[in-house]
Amino acid sequence: MQRLLLGFARRAVRLYYRVAHLGGDVPARGPVLLVGNHPNGLVDPVLLAGTTSRLVRFLGKAPLFEMPVLGQVMRGMDVLPVYRSQDGADTGDNARTFEAVFAALARGELVCLFPEGKSHDEPALAKLKTGAARMALGAEAKGGWTLGVVVVPVGLVYRAKPSFRSRVAVWTGAPLAVAPLRELFERDERAAVAALNQQIADGLRGVTLELERWEDLPLLELAERIRFDERAPAELRLERVQAFAQALRTLRATEPERVAELGERIAAFGERLARLDLCAADLHKLELVYAPALVARFVLRNLMLLVLGLPLAALGAVFWIVPQRVAGALPRRFATPDTLATGRILAGFVFFPLWLGGACALLAWRSEPRWSLILALGAPPLGLVALAFRDWRLAVLGEVRTFLRLVSHERLRQLLLAERAELARELEELRARL
Numbered sequence: 256m257q258r259l260l261l262g263f264a265r266r267a268v269r270l271y272y273r274v275a276h277l278g279g280d281v282p283a284r285g286p287v288l289l290v291g292n293h294p295n296g297l298v299d300p301v302l303l304a305g306t307t308s309r310l311v312r313f314l315g316k317a318p319l320f321e322m323p324v325l326g327q328v329m330r331g332m333d334v335l336p337v338y339r340s341q342d343g344a345d346t347g348d349n350a351r352t353f354e355a356v357f358a359a360l361a362r363g364e365l366v367c368l369f370p371e372g373k374s375h376d377e378p379a380l381a382k383l384k385t386g387a388a389r390m391a392l393g394a395e396a397k398g399g400w401t402l403g404v405v406v407v408p409v410g411l412v413y414r415a416k417p418s419f420r421s422r423v424a425v426w427t428g429a430p431l432a433v434a435p436l437r438e439l440f441e442r443d444e445r446a447a448v449a450a451l452n453q454q455i456a457d458g459l460r461g462v463t464l465e466l467e468r469w470e471d472l473p474l475l476e477l478a479e480r481i482r483f484d485e486r487a488p489a490e491l492r493l494e495r496v497q498a499f500a501q502a503l504r505t506l507r508a509t510e511p512e513r514v515a516e517l518g519e520r521i522a523a524f525g526e527r528l529a530r531l532d533l534c535a536a537d538l539h540k541l542e543l544v545y546a547p548a549l550v551a552r553f554v555l556r557n558l559m560l561l562v563l564g565l566p567l568a569a570l571g572a573v574f575w576i577v578p579q580r581v582a583g584a585l586p587r588r589f590a591t592p593d594t595l596a597t598g599r600i601l602a603g604f605v606f607f608p609l610w611l612g613g614a615c616a617l618l619a620w621r622s623e624p625r626w627s628l629i630l631a632l633g634a635p636p637l638g639l640v641a642l643a644f645r646d647w648r649l650a651v652l653g654e655v656r657t658f659l660r661l662v663s664h665e666r667l668r669q670l671l672l673a674e675r676a677e678l679a680r681e682l683e684e685l686r687a688r689l
Contacts, residue, residue: 277490278427281307286360293369296597314368360394376592378466388451405430410462426462477535532656571641578606
């Protein structure tokens, strides 16, 4: 049951986001407590579950079990309820949940929870609850310190959280062993819980971006591209942006005026890039040489894809446009920033099947049943073709606009190259000092 439901959920999330898995691997066997930051509602547990092929035992807040449909799904997936005082629940009921987690870990299972205790839209981690640490230590103690429980931190870094087809990095950190805390636990249980909770917090900070405000993210990404202009792997880029964020916090405390001045210059550089239809990820294009043969290959290849893909993509887009617009617009009326994507994905689960079912029923009523069967089998693949064609179209149009702007604004390109070199020199000086 869980594999089936999670399979549907993962496909839906991957249709909404472009997901990149970074870092290490979740242990393939043995007791594991999988913990993550929680910025995006019910999308987050689906992404954490996608880091492993193992069955996952989730924890979820008790009020979700009272919701229609969702409550049934959670019971079907054997989710364990968490009772919170802010929900008006009796927290004493959590004793049963703790015992269930202890038993699951003793059986060598994988349990997933979010130690922040809530989904939120803040740019940094919230203060962690101690539940994850108490569960890991309690299970190991009940097992005689022979289970080998590990805590695996997973960071979720969203580039533009509410936006359809935006990017999200799922960053798996190194496992944290629990057994080394045995001596401290037996001497002072509260101190051991605090120590493990701190390790979990540090582990999550190691795989997330600890920002002071969301507005810093585009500037940090641009600063990283200015300083390191090579085509680096996504994981290395994310680690660099993380280091820039840490340096920014330090410098704001010691040299706020210099940070403000440099930030204004980087922002102005970004605005000049935008005049060429470039963003941080396109910075390397300033140095491209557009040879005639290269341009010809680009044109021929993409013309062929246009001729082959446009008819099928147009059919898929026309058929699915109504449920897509409804699922995208309706959740805005009641969703918060950390639940908007969840609302849209859940709305898609409702409106897309209803639209397809209604269209098939109408076709069966007005014509031969075989046309209804053809529609039922053909419409979903056409929708995927339309989605892939959309991503391709946006990428190609971006490349064409950049080419035309760079060719017609050679002087601006040279000025930007010189400005980038100067900014890179200053950023390197700051890095060396820190």
